[in-house]
Amino acid sequence: MPLRNDLRNLAIVAHVDHGKTTLVDALFRQGGMFRDNQVVAERLMDSLDQERERGITILAKTTSVTYGAVTLQIVDTPGHSDFGGEVERSLRMVDGILLLVDAAEGPLPQTRFVLRKALELHLPVVVAINKIDRSDARCEEVVDEVYDLFIELGAQDHQIEFPILYTNAREGTATTDLNVPGTDLRPLVAAVVSTVPAPNDRSAEPFSLQVNQITYDDYVGRLVIGAVLSGTLQSNQIVHVEGVGRSYDARITGVFRFYGVMRKNLDKAVSGDIVALAGIDQVAIGDVISLPESPVSLPTIDVDEPTVAIAFCVNDGPLAGRSGGVYLTSRHLRERLMREGYANVSIRVEAGEGPDQFRVLGRGELQLAVIIETLRREGFELCVRNPEVITRQREGKREEPLERLVVDIPIQHLGALSELLGSRRAQLLDQRHEGERLRLEYRIPTRGLFGLRGQLMTATRGTALATSLFEKWTEWTGPILRRVNGAIIADRTGVATPYAIFHLQSRGVLFIGAGTQVYEGMIIGENARRTDLNVNICKEKKLTNIRAAGKDENVILTPPRIMTLEKSLEWIKDDEMVEVTPQAIRLRKRVLAANRRPVRPNEDNA
């Protein structure tokens, strides 16, 4: 088989924050992508608003950069475990991986996940120990840990003979020898070119491409991205699209390749190229594009099963449509969620309990929160329920997902951690000292992770590092208590007054400030006690002829606790919902009328 020696197709994979996107920046810079004096944003590939705000990669993205005679076609993948599905399918487009490992943190749960997937596909690996400039870098130890991980995952001998580079992605340097400081990324590029095989040249065969990513471009519309598996395709050619429930012909209106984040026209797409095609509208990940006269079929792209679900429903609260929402109906919601399902194989959308309800299944709270936030920004209004774990029946037994959790904390916070995990059915597997810090490994039901990260960050003042990864299904481990406190609930429609807030703030923590529009059934705070409390938050001070002493008027209000979308999702219980609108996030009881609301058993006596 002839080879496309001018190409190397690789995915950059790692645990979250180990520096993938930063390394891609440096590859661009040194590949002559920018003028010398051009000001370029950091983490250029993290182009989505939520990626920039959260500082993480959410969607895998394809790009390319040319070094001499070779073009590297690179997929920058997300490292957060909720987006593992992105990595899994990206690996189907490439012939090798560049595995980044933080020189101080070493291999973490997602390192294991991505490496396991790559080894299963027999992909060759280049290892880069990154962030060698960190003062706490421990390169030799981390290299040993990487070898251990390969062995533990059952790597074959030829897979273990990987080249090792030591990199500083921020500076854009790589070296094979720690005693010889790197000056640029050439050693890394050389290792990639010699380790990752060139793609086969099947240009003589009929055209085929499997859809791996779907994006949208303001100028050319929907773009489907994939590696050309065989053949050649010209712009303007008619193709055949084949997928589940779809089989039709379409005309290609453009063939592109990404350089950096710039889209460039190609005359044609040839076997081995990773390209973006315009002109195909109805399409889902895994669909096969071929020619009408020689249709090709390929196995579907399967990824790991979802573990977490959230019920979405229309916003039926009294303020619906008054907070900037444009898309309010269940038809809008259904169409939008279906579209999300087409573009993302790791989520599934199912019908919910009622006609206006949908269940969105995914890999974790963050993945689902990102989808909800995206909808909100697009002008949707909706209500969402608390995340629940997905269970399944096996041999008459109910099973739930179990995760491996790695926590890295300063030693003095061990007490706080143990307290948090005690009630969550975590089982300690391993514990290791690393200087002033402790690294602990647990097995914990996925349910036990709900809300954990937020509480852990508060308890350790942001110094903890906690990551988890689905491990296996296990028999239902029994109840896990969520929030113990009750809610403070508005008992009527109106506007919250300073007077009422002043008199209620000692009862718990309030989520709203004076002047906030409320309605009966809206949750306005967390009760200090376990029971729910219905209150009149709109009460005005009785007007009298006699003015009270000046002091009395200047009530001092404690600032409210701002409930973000993610905090709200962690906080709500089964009988509560988050109302999501473009302008406001509100919490509410599912049943708004107090007299029709089932009273929760008094957990104080439970």
Ligand SMILES: Nc1nc2c(ncn2[C@@H]2O[C@H](COP(=O)(O)OP(=O)(O)OP(=O)(O)O)[C@@H](O)[C@H]2O)c(=O)[nH]1
């Ligand atoms: N000191 C140091 N910091 C680095 C280096 N490489 C990356 N960083 C920093 O590490 C942080 C995370 O970098 P990213 O490139 O976003 O990491 P990532 O692997 O793409 O993260 P995800 O895509 O969210 O998994 C950023 O603040 C970078 O500036 C390095 O070599 N040295």
Ligand SMILES: [Mg+2]
């Ligand atoms: Mg990234």
